[in-house]
Amino acid sequence: MASKIKYSSNLYNGSTIQTVLLSISNATLSKSQKKWRVACIVIYMSLSMAKRIVSKKKKSSPAFLNILASPKPSSSHTVLEINPVEVEDSRVLDIDLNQTKLAEMVKNKNLTELHRFGGLEAIAELLKTNTENGIIGDEEDLIKRRITFGSNTYQKPPMKGLIHFVVEAFKDTTILILLACAALSLAFGIREHGGREGWYEGGSIFVAVFLVVAVSAGSNFRQERQFDKLSKISNDIKIDVFRDGRRQKVSIFDAVVGDVVFLNIGDQVPADGLFIDGHSFQVDESSMTGESDHVEVNSTHNPFLLSGSKIADGYSRMLVISVGMNTAWGEMMSSITRDTNDMTPLQERLNKLTSSIGKVGLAVASLVLGVMLIRYFTGNTEDINGFQEFNGVDRDLNDVFNSVLRIVSAAVTIVVVAIPEGLPLAVTLTLAYSMKRMMADQAMVRKLSACETMGSATVICTDKTGTLTLNQMKVTKFRVGCEETEPVISRVLARDLVELFYQGVAFNTTGNIYKPKTGSLVEYSGSPTEKAILSWAVQDLGMDIDKMKQDYAILHVETFNSEKKRSGVLIENKTDNSKNVHWKGAAEMVLAMCSYYYELDGELKIMSEAKRSQFDRIIQGMAASSLRCIAFACKVIKSEESQSSLSEQDLTLLGIVGMKDPCRPNARKAIQFCRVAGVDIKMITGDNVFTARAIATECGILEHDQQVATGEVIEGIEFRNYTPEERMLKVNQIRVMARSSPLDKLLMVQCLRQKGHVVAVTGDGTNDAPALKEADVGLSMGIQGTEVAKESSDIVILDDDFASVATVLRWGRCVYNNIQKFIQFQLTVNVAALVINFIAAVSAGDVPLTAVQLLWVNLIMDTLGALALATERPSEELMHNPPVGRTEPLITNVMWRNLLAQSMYQIVVLLILQFEGRSIFNVDQAVRNTLIFNTFVLCQVFNEFNARSLEKKNVFKGILKNRLFLGIIAVTIVLQVVMVEFLRNFADTVRLSWTEWGICVAIASLTWPIGWIMKFVPVTKKPFLSYLKFHNFK
Secondary structure, X not given: OOOOOOOOHHHHOHHHHHHXXXXXXXXXXXXXXXXXXXXXXXXXXXXXXXXXXXXXXXXXXXXXXXXXXXXXXXXXXXXXXXXOOOOOOOOOOOOOOOHHHHHHHHHOOOXXXXXXXXXXXXXHHHXXXXXXXXXXXXXHHHHXXXXXXXXXXXXXXXXXXXXXXXXXXXXXXXXXXXXXXXXXXXXXXXXXXXXXXXXXXXXXXXXXXXXXXXXXXXXXXXXXXXXXXXXHHHHOOEEEEXXXXXXXXXXXXXXXXXXXXXXXXXXXXOOEEEEEEEEEEEEEOHHHHOOOOOXXXXXXXXXXXXXXXXXXXXXXXXXXXXXXXXXXXXXXXXXXXXXXXXXXXXXXXXXXXXXXXXXXXXXXXXXXXXXXXXXXXXXXXXXXXXXXXXXXXXXXXXXHHHHHHHHHHHHHHHHHHXXXXXXXXXXXXXXXXXHHHHHHOOEEEOOOHHHHHHOOOOEEEEOOOOOOEOOOOEEEXXXXXXXXXXXXXXOOOOHHHHHHHHHHHHHOOOOEEEOOOXXXXXXXXXXXXXXXXXXXXXXXXXXXXXXXXXXEEEEEEEEEEXXXXXXEEEEEEOOOOOXXXXXXXXXXXXXXXXXXEEOOOOXXXXXXXHHXXXXXXXXXXXXXXXXXXXXXXXXXXXXXXXOOOOOOOOEEEEEEEEEEOOXXXXXXXXXXXXXXXXXXXXXXXXXXXXXXXXXHHHHOXXXXXXXXXXXXXXXXXXXXXXXXXXXXXXXXXXXXXXXXXXXXXXXXXXXXXXOOOOEEEEEOOHHHHHHHHHOOEEEEEOOOOOHHXXXXXXEEEOXXXXXXXXXXXXXXXXXXXXXXXXXXXXXXXXXXXXXXXXXXXXXXXXXXXXXXXXXXXXHHHHHHHHHHHHOOOOOHHHHHXXXXXXXXXXXXXXXXXXXXXXXXXXXXXXXXXXXXXXXXXXXXXXXXXXXXXXXXXXXXXXXXXXXXXXXXXXXXXXXXHOHHHXXXXXXXXXXXXXXXHOOHHHHOOOOXXXXXXXXXXXXXXXXXXXXXXXXXXXXXXXXXXXOXXXXXXX
């Protein structure tokens, strides 16, 4: 053969294949060689396509074949030259970059690989972004980046389906026992009565059990979906990004590769990325690495930022390198299944209650089983014809089995009716409903237990800024020297002094100024304080931020600290290399660092003690007018001085600004509302004592005309320096704590809890996390709150308004009260049914309420009753009661009084019907049993109205507003009519006449006057069950 194709790895190179093909003479090709030639062409084309598809950089397709008939001079053959034409997908970002290597570089913190890429600027250029202005950020650019690099979301494990909850429901011991009884009853019934009629009893139990399972599984499935929806809302964090030169807030899910992200203390790193610039920047990577030590991030030794980390200190900008499933956080979160089966404290108490009642029911059922078996086998029972059921001689074995099965079913029925299975369902429904309503009222519940605990709160410790006030700062006063001036004084202020103010505002800030190219209004971003100062400097002092950035460079930054309550910056003039230190912060703290001050004309003067006292009085006067006082100070730094830390001595006071933050319109009303409810409000703020007192008076925490008692308004340092015994003694008296640190807030919470209070705390900063965790209910702020604060809290107040805190208190009490209502209602059913069946079984050898009937009662009372009582809205009466606190039993004496009265009435009436009903109404046994069943159900329907209020005599107040309750009552009555009149074989009932229905309704309606009369009966404060030492009911 003239030429042969030798296989090697190089064969898959396009040029090699082309060379091989060219070297083969067309005239000498055999049939098999022609096949090989075609195969090579196909392989080449396939590899070319696959290579470009997999790489995701460029998609290419063999759009056409350039078939060139070009005869070679030395050979008589035709060559097919195949050139795949690359067609770029317009939806994909056109970059030449190995994305996988880039993602792995950040995950592994590989500095060597970063240098290979050419460093940060080279990577930014490859990603087609600008570290100063960010990405273009229009819709087309964002779509391209998401297609090319993926979105910032991760794949969650699938939610538990309905089938899962059905299986879980079938694992219940009671359900399994009932299924076994149903199977045996079905088998013996068909054997004895044939397939046409023998399936009624067993089939009825099966249907009833399946209905109970379906309702239980459906409720749990719905709760799972609701939790998933809330989880999505909770995870939708807002982040600050720079796009097209403009700082803007976007959802964390909208972050894309190439974004420039701003990070401050308490923020969560939204994606894997690289540090661009920043100061004093430290991150907490414990969520990823498990290491609790904070990691310093800088541009030289460790420029890598991992998704999911929290910012512990400082601030910075980062370049997003990989998002979503390409990050280690995304991989980890996609494998985590969130368990929603965590029980709240109230659910745990109810489980203990259910377990205790179940044990009582089991004991009673065992006793009934023993008594009935003895009665049967000793010949003391009769069949429906009046003959002895068992005589020990001529009895069919099938009849014996059927009789024993009937006795076992009766015993199981007692267990079924004894266990209040509706209690967990009621809690679930109440919590789910209240969570939904609270979300509409600007409160997002992160932990279910908070719903119920908030109802027991006795003290609320609240922040001032943004919670009691609007958090809309505006500079209203400005002082240079000891003279009060208007904020707009750039015309009379010395030029050098104005320049110093420019420096102190422009560089000692975490805010940002954006000037639109279109000439529209300047946009300010950052905290409300920063925005107020920036807007004042630009609008009133005429500061040009772009010019300032051109003229000066930042050398060192001390970020704001909640302990020092100030921040500082060292800057250098690019023209003459002169250096200035600038401090900004709480006025009295900055004043303490100053040895000099400027007058209005720019004259520098020494700060004498008399002048310092005068400045102190100025600050106090401004604070007494509810102003937040911020002071500016500076110092010229000599070249020989150290630049590793900022000088804090011998500073020169530039001036003091006073910012007004108005109280929220509804704050005073909400505080009064909480006080009426017996909840004490304590304001804990970082502002000075004069501002704190003024705001507290304005909001109603302190009275206008009332003399403030000693110890009601204190500073954090004073509280901190108390001995533990003094703190415990004085903590109840404190109403305002000013100049407090996060440690002071934590100490306050610990003291209050030790005193027995149920404490709710609001917080928004990273340093508030310990207090939020320590409190019984942590309430974080949704707007100003950091991600660390939100994750440490139980409820997020979405609008940062104290009125929403008061709303949460209302709903907390409503949850607790609704559950108590249902417990009273449910236990009335259980006690009555248990006693009736027990007495009838022991005395007559039979039970008036069958397994199917009791399952039906359980189904409609547990489910529909729970839904009716669990969805009651908060009432004004609830807020006039004192807080429940920690020690109040779950079942109060009032509840025992109500449920025992109703139970006794039902027991007496139904036992009379059981033993004398046939003679009183002149009916047969079947009608009597139907009367008992119907009366029992209607008694529960009427008693449901009584349960609407535990103590209020008028239980019909507001009934027309609760359409759901009325609808459920109507549905329950309709279902009962259907059960009695149309499902006779299923329910073992017979049709009743109009008169008999009237008798049932008349008997049941007497529960209303009985309930009204019983509410006049006083009860003792000592818990009823404490006499019995039965603590499981507490």
